Structure formats: structure tokens, C-alpha cells
Amino acid sequence: MTDKIHLSAPDVGPLEESYLIAALRSGWVAPAGPDLDAFESEVATKVGTRGAVAVSSGTAALHLALLGLGIGPGAVVLVPTLTFVATANAVCYTGARPIFVDCDPRTGNIDVALLAELLQRIRSRGERIGAVIPVDMFGSCADYSTLLPICAAADVPVVEDAAEALGATHLGRPAGSFGRIGALSFNGNKIMTTSGGGMLVGDDVALLERARHLSTQAREPVPHYEHRETGYNYRLSNLLAALGRAQLIRLGSMIHRRRRLRDQYAKLFAPVPGVQLIGAEDTGSNCWLTSIRVDRQRSGWAAADLAAHLAARHIETRPVWKPMHLQPAYADAENRLTGAAERLFAEGLTLPSGSVLNERQVTTVFSAIDEFLTTRTGAPAA
Incomplete structure (x- = not known):
């Protein structure tokens, strides 16, 4: 396995x-x-x-x-x-x-x-x-x-x-x-x-x-x-x-590794319509997790479709946090909403981002995403 x-x-x-x-x-x-x-x-x-x-x-x-x-x-x-x-x-x-x-x-x-x-x-x-x-x-x-x-x-x-x-x-x-x-x-x-x-x-x-x-x-x-x-x-x-x-001694190098991964994801998804990296413009981020947002109307596929494709290849992903106002424990809590968090929850997907990933694993992840995009669009990603 x-x-x-x-x-x-x-x-x-x-x-x-x-x-x-x-x-x-x-x-x-x-x-x-x-x-x-x-x-x-x-x-x-x-x-x-x-x-x-x-x-x-x-x-x-x-x-x-x-x-x-x-x-x-x-x-x-x-x-x-x-x-x-x-x-x-x-x-x-x-x-x-x-x-x-x-x-x-x-x-x-x-x-x-x-x-x-x-x-x-x-x-x-x-x-x-x-x-x-x-x-x-x-x-x-x-x-x-x-x-x-x-x-x-x-x-x-x-x-x-x-x-x-x-x-x-x-x-x-x-x-x-x-x-x-x-x-x-x-x-x-x-x-x-x-x-x-x-x-x-x-x-x-x-x-x-x-x-x-x-x-x-x-x-x-x-x-x-x-x-x-x-x-x-x-x-x-x-x-x-x-x-x-x-x-803490290794923190700088671990952040550098995660930032490299985010940069690779950014290049991969740059030509894909309807896909954007959440918070990608923040140069001060530690790049803990790289998450994408998928506009199904433009991309022709949903975040859940990519998640299922990767799961079949033993690659873990996760939706972004489920908003607190949707949690049963806090369903009755007061809130002030615009719908933004619900849309991110519906359209967001967090991708493998760990600094411990080796080059073989990174290649496996990116090849699997490229395979998915090729199947969906008929052309490989960048």
C-alpha cells in the first residue's frame, strides 16, 4: 500500500x-x-x-x-x-x-x-x-x-x-x-x-x-x-x-520550504481559470498551509472534485475551517455575516504544505494535480 x-x-x-x-x-x-x-x-x-x-x-x-x-x-x-x-x-x-x-x-x-x-x-x-x-x-x-x-x-x-x-x-x-x-x-x-x-x-x-x-x-x-x-x-x-x-532553531528553514511549495502551487494554478490561492499576495506569511479557492462556474470543477482525485491517490487535503456559525455547538450564537466564510468553506481546499515533504512526495502531489487538470481541461497545467 x-x-x-x-x-x-x-x-x-x-x-x-x-x-x-x-x-x-x-x-x-x-x-x-x-x-x-x-x-x-x-x-x-x-x-x-x-x-x-x-x-x-x-x-x-x-x-x-x-x-x-x-x-x-x-x-x-x-x-x-x-x-x-x-x-x-x-x-x-x-x-x-x-x-x-x-x-x-x-x-x-x-x-x-x-x-x-x-x-x-x-x-x-x-x-x-x-x-x-x-x-x-x-x-x-x-x-x-x-x-x-x-x-x-x-x-x-x-x-x-x-x-x-x-x-x-x-x-x-x-x-x-x-x-x-x-x-x-x-x-x-x-x-x-x-x-x-x-x-x-x-x-x-x-x-x-x-x-x-x-x-x-x-x-x-x-x-x-x-x-x-x-x-x-x-x-x-x-x-x-x-x-x-x-x-525554533530550524523555524526559518521550515518556513522557507513551505514558501517554496506555495510558490510552486502558485505557478501550477496560475493559468487555471477560476482558481486562486487564498492570501497569496501576503509576502509576510509563514505559508503554514496553502489553500486554494475554486470558482466552479469558471473552472468547470469543484474543490471537492480535486480532493476526491487526490484522496484516491493517498494524498491528504482538507476543506478550510468550517465557520463557527455553522457548527452545531454554536448555531444559536449571535453573528454578523456577509456570506464570505461560507463561500470559502464551500469553495476552499487546503493542499499538502508540510516542510517535511520530500522531493518524491512533492512530485507525486504535483503530478496528481496535473493529471486532474489535464483530464478536466484537456491541457496540462504550467
């Missing part, structure tokens, strides 16, 4: 192995240790923030960020409808209520004009807006140069969900450094991984220290176990931090 070609498999090798072995031999297996401290410092330097707190997942990072801002029952939080469910779930963990905002059809990121309109509407009815959580979709930053002044004028803090965007930039500024605090993810399919894990980054040291306290079961700094409030078991382990340190 042919080995399956995955969408975005972990890219680990000898360097990661050496860091893990060194951490094991140091005796700092769990829970904390020098690799954890170093990993936080190195990520903060990479992102350009004053500090960082490593935790067990990107979801945990979002939860702690919202708690640190005092968000709870009675507050609303504005969230893109086009996102992974963790963004919305973290809001619900606090007892606050998510309100979903549609996306920019070109990038999949939050529609900033729509956000401005919604902020004004919610404030006019007297509700407390706890935060706005923009999500940096597919590795491309949201339009922060427009979004941040709007949120500042409304006196609403920004929690940047940069789970997909470590290494990306917006106008030269690193993803994760925007707003009051940012959340990163190191899940297995992300641009770099610690197996599972996440991190809070930001310049507000007090907010970060609050998150650090809550992430360690809110234990008081006394010899015995004492707790004055409810905390969480959210801290990242020293071993996983060691893995992350090695991945």
Missing part, C-alpha cells in the same frame, strides 16, 4: 533528538526546568515581546489570556467565524459569550470593516465587550494596521490568536506581538511543534505573570501546597520545551 502524503506532518530530525536526549540526561524531566525557561526566552526574542509563558496548548494560552483580562460571565468577545473551534471554546470556558464576525474573502482573516460596525452596535446597546480575538489564518497576519486603531478607539483589548502564524509578519512586525497579548500553538501540525503545546507572548509582564500563576494550579509561593483560587494544570513540560528549542 502506498504511504499516505499528509497535509502538514511534524518535521523533526536529529537536532530534536539531541535536544530531547540532553534534557533527559539532565534530570529535568518534569514539570519545569532550564529548557522551559530558555524556550520562553527564545520565543519572546523571536516574537519581539518582553516575555512569554509556555503552556500545554494554544487553547490553554487563549483561556489564560482571557482570564487575565478579567473576562467572564456577562461579557461578550468578538471572534472570527472562520477559525478553529478552540478560539470560540476558550471564550466559553470563561463564561463569556462569543459573537462571530465574517471574514475578508481574499485572506480568510477577520473583516475589519464589519468588526468596526459590530463594535459600535454592541456598545450602543450597553453590553460589555471583553476583547476582540483576531485569528491569523493559514499563517497570514490579520490587518492589524487597521484593526488595532479601531479597537483602541473602542477601548477594547486585542488578544491575538497567532496559533497558525509563528514566524509570519505584518509590515515587518512579528505575529504574536500585536494587541495586549498573543497566543501561539505548537500542535503536531503547526509550523513548528512541541508535540502538543502553546505559549502566551506579550509586553504586559503583569498579565503574563498572572497567566503563569494560574497555569500552575494557582499555587501560592509557600513551602506547602496552598491555593487561594482555582487554577489550571496548563504548564508545558521541560522535555517538550527542549523539543521546541530545537524546532
